[in-house]
Every structure is written in structure tokens, then in C-alpha cells.
Amino acid sequence: MSLIELRHVTKTYRKGEHVVTPLADVTLDVEKAEFFVLVGPSGSGKTTLLNLIAAIDRPDSGSIRVGDVELGTSSSSRLADWRAEHVGYVFQQANLVPVLTAYENVELPLYLFGLSAAERHRRVALALEAVGLADRATHLPKQLSGGQEQRVAIARAIVADPEILVADEPTGNLDHESAEGVLELLSRLHLERKKTVVMVTHDPRAARFGTRRMVLDKGILREEAAAR
Amino acid sequence: MTSSNFLRAFLPIAVVGLGLVACSDSKKSASASVELPTSALPENYHLAAEPANARDVLIAKTELKDGEPVVLRGRVQDFVNGMAAFTLTDGALKSCDQEGPMKSCETPWDYCCTDPAELNAASAVIEFRDGEAVRRTDARGFHGLDHLKWVTVKGIAKTDDKGNLTVIADGIYVKP
Amino acid sequence: MARRLPLDYAVLNLGRRPGRTLLAGASSALVAALLVATAAFVRGLDTTFQGAARADTAIVLSSVAERDVVRSTVTAGLGELIAASVRGVATVDGVACVSDEIHMGTNLRLGDDERVRAGFVRGVTDRAFLVHDAVTVTEGRTPRTGEVIVGRLAAEQLGAREEELAVGRTLRFENSAFTIVGRFAAPGTTIEAEIWTPLAPLRGLTKRDDSSATFVKLESPDAIGELALFAKRRLDLELVVIPSAVYYRELSDYFAPIRRLSWALAALIALAALFGGANTLNAAVQDRVRELATLRAIGYGPWALVLSLAEEALVLASAGALVGLVAARLFLAGSSVRIAMSAFQLTLDPPAILVGIAGALALALFGTAPAALRVLKLPVAAALKEN
Structure with missing residues (x-):
């Protein structure tokens, strides 16, 4: 059994007068200790898929099972607990609390x-x-570089030792060198600590770090061979 | 959240807050005569039938001499709290609920619409004594005795040179 | 699972926008100070007007005076008459505790100052000190003809400086000069704002042969019935007996509109502060939407964030309230207020202080509501993308 199982997942939302369908009948399996990369153009529904896996959002139809938990039917407080224990989230921006130190x-x-x-x-x-x-433990976020901030965010994501790391364009705001550093860090966590990593990116260089790669376009998933 | 959303969220709280701080006058307590207390006045004061030859207060005050037996009739004006005594007013005087500009007066028994001098001239004090001292119990409530009740009292008159009349009662008939 | 954010987070958040925090803190301080001042005013008013009330003391006044001692006139020898006729009048060393008095509002001039001031003068005999046992002559001696003693708050009531009413100074009323020969205290009563002078000469000066009222101290509260009975027996004297507790309560009730107005004013300003505080916190949440969504994504429930916001508001309100209380203490302690023909001291006691603190904290909590609502309804996925 896969660690993450999505079955016929559809998600729609209203944008003004239009109904947008970022995910249409998506079925996906992510194995334990896999570094799964989802690529696709902007607005293709990658982040929506990631938020569903991280239990931040709920599907309109279909089922999402992670381990032995069905995310679609759990209460929001149960999901918050589950998230805290099982998922580390790395955002495009580090989203650090500016008044708190790195530590x-x-x-x-x-x-x-x-x-x-x-x-x-x-x-x-x-x-x-x-x-x-x-x-850099005692430094405030404003005293850190962009790459360092993102690494603090990764430290925050792994500190509770979750089995899944989800990363939404983690290098989107970084220069080449910092981006490489962050990707290598994620890769190392995957290899050394056997973390299951689900990363969304539209950067082909970032996509190289995954063990499996899929393309999401207009709500439809397509599998590609692993690039590494 | 837009400012209108903000207001929508906030207004109910503000209204509750205002309700908490707003002062309101508690309703005036109902008139004193609503609940009649029980009187501990000895039963032998009670007269089952109205005694004959009763005099009105105004006439009695001009005719009576000190120490003379008297039968006096009138309406109860006011009680003395904690004492077996009340003022009896001549039936010719109209209480506020009977006429006058203050028909809706909440305390008609104090004849507040009547000139105090006129009222005093038409009133006598009825006392129930134990020896020389007036009994320390409320007379109000004795066989339905209450403000503005018509009563006839039998007793001994005590008068002074100022025109005051006190009757030391030995019996009282309360008209139902 | 423990689900609270550390208190540090709430406290440190206060430093993000120092200007905004300072403003919100100042508004908490203002509210606390204002509520304390209002409570001190109202409590001062209440305790002072009811302070003179004694369960064993009654006032005998004219039944036509509508319970107003100044307008009342009773026969001159009423005190003696009561002492001779009523059972249960208290005595001290064989002297009956009955005090015939004249109460009058009159125009006064202090020293050579020609400015006219409205003052309250009470004509008394030595027996007044037996009945009003709260009165203590604190300086000088009791007055004789042509002399007065002044209460501790008389200067405040007259709008004069303390030294203008010092022992040895003079004041003038009813076309006569009086020397101040003493000062008296009667803590927690309206009497403190009065000027006392001997009764008999005052009768002469005011060309009256009566008194305003007779104050009677009884052996026990039960004896008030005997006094009331006396008033009924002597209908010719047109008297009414009012227990002093009732009299002063009615006097206090007279000021109910002022009390209500004070509270309404305080409530209005508190409400403005409430809106201000709520708006500030709401703006703070708006600024932090992405950060709050991140905390939700990490695993904090919405109520943990609400609790943290409430802590933030309460910490600030507590600090503000403390400043407000210190300010109130500095500016209000010992102050007195002139009202109608009297004056009273502000009562800055624990209940008044509690009102200030509780008010400021309650406002902070109420003010959290709109921001809390916003946090509870936060769409996490969308908020994570906010810039």
C-alpha cells in the first residue's frame, strides 16, 4: 500500500463568475521514502494538490488517504493534530515569524x-x-539571507520529525546558489532520513532532484520518467 | 475583511456592551398596600358588628372632652410602623383616588392631594395600648385593616388644648 | 496535545508596530483611569450622602416641606418637647440627644473678598455634637456668638483656598462677620462641607423664631415608631419623622441622574476605546494573515491563535491599565468634588480600582472579538499565498 493515495480527487473553486477546476479526477500514489516532484506551469493546480496532501484543504470529491488516515472525512481539529505530527511544510517564502529568532x-x-x-x-x-x-540560532529573520531563511523554514518543517515533507516551490524566491543548497538539503533529508518528500516546482533544475516526476497540466496528471 | 465586514462582526458585540453598561431604573415597587401583613393585635379588640352612635372625626374633635368614652368613625389614613396606632380621617375628606388632579396617585392613603393643615384638622390618632404604652406591633392587617378602610373605633378620648384628639381604643370594627 | 502558542509570541508581537501599540496602550490607560475616576466619583457620592445615615437617628421636619430640611420650619422648642414626650430618646449624661437646627443655604463672603459664594450654614446647639457623633472638632474649639467652625471640605464647597478658611480668618453672611474659631471633620458625610454657628444668634440674624428640623438620636432603631407616634399625636405641629437612613438615601437618589450621566460618559469613551482597540487588533491580524496561516499549517488550531491574540490584547491592556491607575492615583487621590450645596471626597478604594482594571481588561477581550472571528474564518490555503 502506498503512503499517499489520491483516488479520483476533484477540486473546484469560484473565481469571480467562473468556476475553476484545478484538479479533475486526479488519482495518484506516492510511495514511502519517495522524492516525488510535481511540475507544471503556473496555475496548473500544483499547490492545490500539495495543500490537499498536507490536509490544509479538502477535496470536493474523491478520497485522500495518507497512511491509515482518510483526510477528506476527518474533523479540522483532528487534521491540525495530524498535520503537526506527520507533515512538515516548506513554503515558497520562508514565512518565518519576524519577531522570533531562528531558534x-x-x-x-x-x-x-x-x-x-x-x-x-x-x-x-x-x-x-x-x-x-x-x-545563526539567535538571529532574527531580517538578519538572515533568503537562502538561510528557507533553511530555517526547513529546520522548522523537520524539527518534529514528520514522515512527510511537502515543499511548495521552495526555491522560487532564491538565487541559483541558495536554491541548489536548499534542494541538496531536501535531497539529503530524503536519502539519509528516509523522508517522503512531495515537492511542487516549475523549475526544471529543481525537478531533477526527484526520484519520480509527474506533470500536472489543466488539472490532469501525466507521469514522466524520473530525471535523476 | 472589509470595513463593512468588520462592522458586521463588531456591532453585535457593541450592542451587548452597551446593554451591559446602560443604566435602567428598576420599576418602582408596587404600592405598599399590595400585601397585607398579619397583625399580632389581641383578638379582643375586634368588633364583629359596627357599634351604634358613631361620630365623625371632625365633629368629635369639636365636641369631645378629655377622658370621655367615644365611638368614632372615619377612614384609615396612615399607620405608624411597628406601633399599634394609626391616623383616622374624617370620611368627608376625599382621598386622591376619589377625586382631584392626582387621581392616578400611587399613595392615595397619605391624602397627598389634600392640604396638610386641613388633613390634620380632620384626623385623630387611634392607639391600642398595653397599660400606658402603645403596643409594639403593627395594627395594619388586623381583620383586613388597611389604608383607606372605613372603620369604627370604640374607646376613650384624650384631647389637648391644641385641638389634637387621640383615642385609646378598646374595640375596632373594620367595614368589609 | 498541548496546543498553545508561547506567551513570548504574544508579547513580542506588541513590538512590531510600536506606534500602534503605544496608541492602544494609551487608550487602555485612559479607559482605566476614566473608569477609576468615575467609580471613585460615584462611590464618593454614594458613601458621602449615605455616610451621615444612622439607623438610630431620625429627622423631624415639617410635613409641608416635602422632605427638604432647608425649606422646613418646625416650632422652636421641638427638641425639648420630644425629649419630654417620647420614650426611647437617647441620653448622654442625662442630656437628651435632640438637636434643634437651622439649615440654610446662604451667600457668603470670605475675609475682605467681596466675591459672593454660595455656602451651607447650619445653626446648632451643643447638643448637635451628641446627635451627630461623626463630627469631631479637629482644630480650635466649638463656636460662640459671632463665631463659626468650618468643615474639612467647606473650602472645596465654596471654591476657596484652604487658607481662606483657616482658624482666625473671618467670613460674612446675613450682614454679619463671623470669626472662624475651629475646624471639624465628619468623615464620609456631607456635613464636612458645612459651616456651623450657634443656633440662637442665627435665629436673631435671620429673623426667625423657629428651627428647620430637629435631629433625634434614639436608644434603638425600634424607638423611631415612638417618635412617629409623637408626630401623629401632635398633628397640630404638622411634623413628619424620617429615619436618617431614608432621608440620606433619598438625598443620594436625587443625584442618580448625575451618577447615570457619569457612567454613560465613561461608557461612551470606553466604547470609543473598544472600537479603537478592536480596529488595531484587526489591522494587526490583517498584517499577519500569511504568518497566521503558516501557524495553522504547522498544526496550530484556530483557537490557539485566538488565545494568543487575546493574550496580546490583555498584556497590553494590563500594562495600559497599570499606567492609568498610577495616573489616577497621582491626580485623584484626596481630591474632592463640589456638587450642589455640598462637596465630597473621591473614594479611590479597591472596588473603584477593580472597576478600572476589570473595565480595561474586559474592553481588551471584547476588542479581540472581530480579530478572533477573522482568525477563525481564515482560509488557510488562500491566506498562505497572501502578500
Whole structure:
């Protein structure tokens, strides 16, 4: 059984007077410890698909099962709990809390687990170490470069040790060098920690890092051979 | 959220808030005569039938001498709280509920529409005594005794040179 | 699963827009100070007008005066008559506690100052001190003919400086000069705003041979019935007996519109502050939509965010309220207010302070509502894309 199973998933929303269908009858399986990359042009529904997998959004029809949890029928508070435990989300922008330091930003998800301060400290230190920013712990986001901010965001995504990492255009706002660094980091997490990574990108260079690649266009999924 | 949404969200809260801070006058308590207390006045004061030869207060005040037995009739004007005593007013005087500009007066028993001097001249005090002292109990409520009730009292007159009349009662008939 | 955001997040958020935070804090301070001032005013008013009320004291006044002591006239020897006729009148060393008094509002001039001031003068005998036992002469001595003693708040009531009513100074009324020979206190009563002078000479000056009312102290509250009975027996004297508790309560009720107006004014300003606070927090949420959506994506439930917003508002309101209370303490403590023919001190007591704090905090909580609603309805997926 696949870790992530989407069956005949359709999602529509209204945009003014028009009904937009970013996902039409999508069926998809993502295996455990896979680095799955979804490519496609802007507005093709990639982020919608990612949000459905991360239980931030719900489908209009069809089913989404992750592990043994059916996301479409769970309550929103149950989904919030599930998200905290199973999913680390990396956004196009780092979305760090500007008034908190790198350390405090990474610590945020851990408050959801009732851990002791010592345990939180241990995990945050490990996460910052993993992204190579242990020496930037006390810096505020505005004191970090774009690449460093995104790496702090990745540390925040992995600090609670979720099995799935979802990344929405994680290099979209970065220069070439920083982008490479972030992608290598994601790849390393996938290889060394056996994380299942689902990444959305429209950057062909980024797509190379995936073990499997699919194209989403006008709501329809098409499989392509892995590029790596 | 647009500003109209903001207002929509906020207005009910504001209304509740205003309701909390707004002061409102509690309704005036109902007139004193709504609930009649029970009187602990001894039963032997009660007269089942109206005694004969009753005099009106105004006439009695001019005729009576100190120490004379008297039968006096009139309407109850006011009670003395905690004391077995009340003022009896000549039946010729109209209480507020009977006539006058203050027909809707909430306390007609105090004859507030009548000139106080005229009222005092037409009133006497009825006392129920134990020896020399007036009994320390309310007379109100004794066999339905209440403000503006027609009563006839039997007793001994006490007068002074100022024209005041007190009757030390030994019996009272309360007209139903 | 523990679902709260750390308090640090709420506190640090306050530093994001210092100007806005300062403004919201200042409005909390203003509300707290205003509510404390209003509560102190109303409590001062209430306690002062009811402070003179005693369960064992009654006022005998004319039944035609509509319960107004100044308008009332009773026969000159009423006190003696009551002492001789009524059972249960209290005595001190064999002297009956009955006090014939003249109460009058009159035009006064202080020293050589020709400015006319409206003051309240009470003509008394020595027995007044037996009945009004809250009165203590704090400086000087009791007055004789041509002399007065002044209450602690008389200067406030006259709109004069304290030194203008110092012992040894003079004041003039009814075409006569009076020397101030003493000062008195009667804490928590309206009496403190009065000027007392001997009764008999005052009768002469005002060309009256009566009194305004007789104050009677009884052995027990039960004896008020005996006094009322006396008034009924002596219908010729046209008297009415009012327990002092009732009299002062009615006097206090007279100021109910002022109390209501004060609260309404405070409520109005608080409401403005409420709107201001709500708007500020709402704007803060608008600024932070993507960040809040991120927190939701991380796994925080909507109520965790609402709680954090409430903490943010409460922390600010508490700080503001504290400043407001300190300001109120500095500016209001010991102040007195002139009202009608009297004056009273503001009562800055724990209940008044509690009203200020509770008001500021309640407003902060109410003000969170629109922002909270917005957070609860936040469409996370869409908000993550907001710029």
C-alpha cells in the first residue's frame, strides 16, 4: 500500500463568475521514502494538490488517504493534530515569524507536543545543525539571507520529525546558489532520513532532484520518467 | 475583511456592551398596600358588628372632652410602623383616588392631594395600648385593616388644648 | 496535545508596530483611569450622602416641606418637647440627644473678598455634637456668638483656598462677620462641607423664631415608631419623622441622574476605546494573515491563535491599565468634588480600582472579538499565498 493515495480527487473553486477546476479526477500514489516532484506551469493546480496532501484543504470529491488516515472525512481539529505530527511544510517564502529568532521559529511546532524545555532545546539544536545554521540560532529573520531563511523554514518543517515533507516551490524566491543548497538539503533529508518528500516546482533544475516526476497540466496528471 | 465586514462582526458585540453598561431604573415597587401583613393585635379588640352612635372625626374633635368614652368613625389614613396606632380621617375628606388632579396617585392613603393643615384638622390618632404604652406591633392587617378602610373605633378620648384628639381604643370594627 | 502558542509570541508581537501599540496602550490607560475616576466619583457620592445615615437617628421636619430640611420650619422648642414626650430618646449624661437646627443655604463672603459664594450654614446647639457623633472638632474649639467652625471640605464647597478658611480668618453672611474659631471633620458625610454657628444668634440674624428640623438620636432603631407616634399625636405641629437612613438615601437618589450621566460618559469613551482597540487588533491580524496561516499549517488550531491574540490584547491592556491607575492615583487621590450645596471626597478604594482594571481588561477581550472571528474564518490555503 502506498503512503499517499489520491483516488479520483476533484477540486473546484469560484473565481469571480467562473468556476475553476484545478484538479479533475486526479488519482495518484506516492510511495514511502519517495522524492516525488510535481511540475507544471503556473496555475496548473500544483499547490492545490500539495495543500490537499498536507490536509490544509479538502477535496470536493474523491478520497485522500495518507497512511491509515482518510483526510477528506476527518474533523479540522483532528487534521491540525495530524498535520503537526506527520507533515512538515516548506513554503515558497520562508514565512518565518519576524519577531522570533531562528531558534524560536524552529521551536514553534514543538509546543504542540508538550515537550520539556530541555527536549525542545535538543530537537531545535539538531534541526538547526541539520540545515547548517547552528551558528545563526539567535538571529532574527531580517538578519538572515533568503537562502538561510528557507533553511530555517526547513529546520522548522523537520524539527518534529514528520514522515512527510511537502515543499511548495521552495526555491522560487532564491538565487541559483541558495536554491541548489536548499534542494541538496531536501535531497539529503530524503536519502539519509528516509523522508517522503512531495515537492511542487516549475523549475526544471529543481525537478531533477526527484526520484519520480509527474506533470500536472489543466488539472490532469501525466507521469514522466524520473530525471535523476 | 472589509470595513463593512468588520462592522458586521463588531456591532453585535457593541450592542451587548452597551446593554451591559446602560443604566435602567428598576420599576418602582408596587404600592405598599399590595400585601397585607398579619397583625399580632389581641383578638379582643375586634368588633364583629359596627357599634351604634358613631361620630365623625371632625365633629368629635369639636365636641369631645378629655377622658370621655367615644365611638368614632372615619377612614384609615396612615399607620405608624411597628406601633399599634394609626391616623383616622374624617370620611368627608376625599382621598386622591376619589377625586382631584392626582387621581392616578400611587399613595392615595397619605391624602397627598389634600392640604396638610386641613388633613390634620380632620384626623385623630387611634392607639391600642398595653397599660400606658402603645403596643409594639403593627395594627395594619388586623381583620383586613388597611389604608383607606372605613372603620369604627370604640374607646376613650384624650384631647389637648391644641385641638389634637387621640383615642385609646378598646374595640375596632373594620367595614368589609 | 498541548496546543498553545508561547506567551513570548504574544508579547513580542506588541513590538512590531510600536506606534500602534503605544496608541492602544494609551487608550487602555485612559479607559482605566476614566473608569477609576468615575467609580471613585460615584462611590464618593454614594458613601458621602449615605455616610451621615444612622439607623438610630431620625429627622423631624415639617410635613409641608416635602422632605427638604432647608425649606422646613418646625416650632422652636421641638427638641425639648420630644425629649419630654417620647420614650426611647437617647441620653448622654442625662442630656437628651435632640438637636434643634437651622439649615440654610446662604451667600457668603470670605475675609475682605467681596466675591459672593454660595455656602451651607447650619445653626446648632451643643447638643448637635451628641446627635451627630461623626463630627469631631479637629482644630480650635466649638463656636460662640459671632463665631463659626468650618468643615474639612467647606473650602472645596465654596471654591476657596484652604487658607481662606483657616482658624482666625473671618467670613460674612446675613450682614454679619463671623470669626472662624475651629475646624471639624465628619468623615464620609456631607456635613464636612458645612459651616456651623450657634443656633440662637442665627435665629436673631435671620429673623426667625423657629428651627428647620430637629435631629433625634434614639436608644434603638425600634424607638423611631415612638417618635412617629409623637408626630401623629401632635398633628397640630404638622411634623413628619424620617429615619436618617431614608432621608440620606433619598438625598443620594436625587443625584442618580448625575451618577447615570457619569457612567454613560465613561461608557461612551470606553466604547470609543473598544472600537479603537478592536480596529488595531484587526489591522494587526490583517498584517499577519500569511504568518497566521503558516501557524495553522504547522498544526496550530484556530483557537490557539485566538488565545494568543487575546493574550496580546490583555498584556497590553494590563500594562495600559497599570499606567492609568498610577495616573489616577497621582491626580485623584484626596481630591474632592463640589456638587450642589455640598462637596465630597473621591473614594479611590479597591472596588473603584477593580472597576478600572476589570473595565480595561474586559474592553481588551471584547476588542479581540472581530480579530478572533477573522482568525477563525481564515482560509488557510488562500491566506498562505497572501502578500
